Amino acid sequence: MSLRSLGMELHCRCIQTESRPIGCHIEKVELIPANSHCEETEIIATLKKTGQQVCLDPEAPWVKKVIERIMANRKR
Amino acid sequence: MSLRSLGMELHCRCIQTESRPIGCHIEKVELIPANSHCEETEIIATLKKTGQQVCLDPEAPWVKKVIERIMANRKR
Numbered sequence: 001m002s003l004r005s006l007g008m009e010l011h012c013r014c015i016q017t018e019s020r021p022i023g024c025h026i027e028k029v030e031l032i033p034a035n036s037h038c039e040e041t042e043i044i045a046t047l048k049k050t051g052q053q054v055c056l057d058p059e060a061p062w063v064k065k066v067i068e069r070i071m072a073n074r075k076r
Numbered sequence: 077m078s079l080r081s082l083g084m085e086l087h088c089r090c091i092q093t094e095s096r097p098i099g100c101h102i103e104k105v106e107l108i109p110a111n112s113h114c115e116e117t118e119i120i121a122t123l124k125k126t127g128q129q130v131c132l133d134p135e136a137p138w139v140k141k142v143i144e145r146i147m148a149n150r151k152r
Binding site for chain 2: 027029033035064067
């Protein structure tokens with residue numbers, strides 16, 4: 001069993017982040033807290049329909065709003 | 077390619093949620109917004125070391141704080 005299969009990455013996963021507000025296309029969001037292998041929080045969204053994964057910027061206001069909306073269980 | 081492989085579930089994934097504040101054991105967190113197959117937001121945390129997946133209650137104050145802390149990129 002590899003470290004990767006345990007969900008542990010040995011480096012940051014995101015190279016660039018999506019700047020367009022794509023909140024309505026998001027199927028689910030993965031939050032990866034800063035850890036010994038990556039010093040920044042990483043947010044990886046999986047898109048509806050395509051299943052494509054895109055990185056989001058944790059500092060972007062629209063990303064914070066998307067997370068807040070999900071947590072509040074509000075639908076768009 | 078199945079719907080499941082696209083990350084789409086046809087029902088809610090969580091049956092019960094973890095009540096103990098396990099924030100420091102969390103490797104990553106998956107947020108699944110309410111959708112046509114599950115009317116509530118689901119939060120699934122993957123634990124460090126074991127890789128075990130546990131469901132968290134989006135309404136629990138400690139869970140909200142964990143998400144806020146991750147978003148703010150603050151380490152414990």
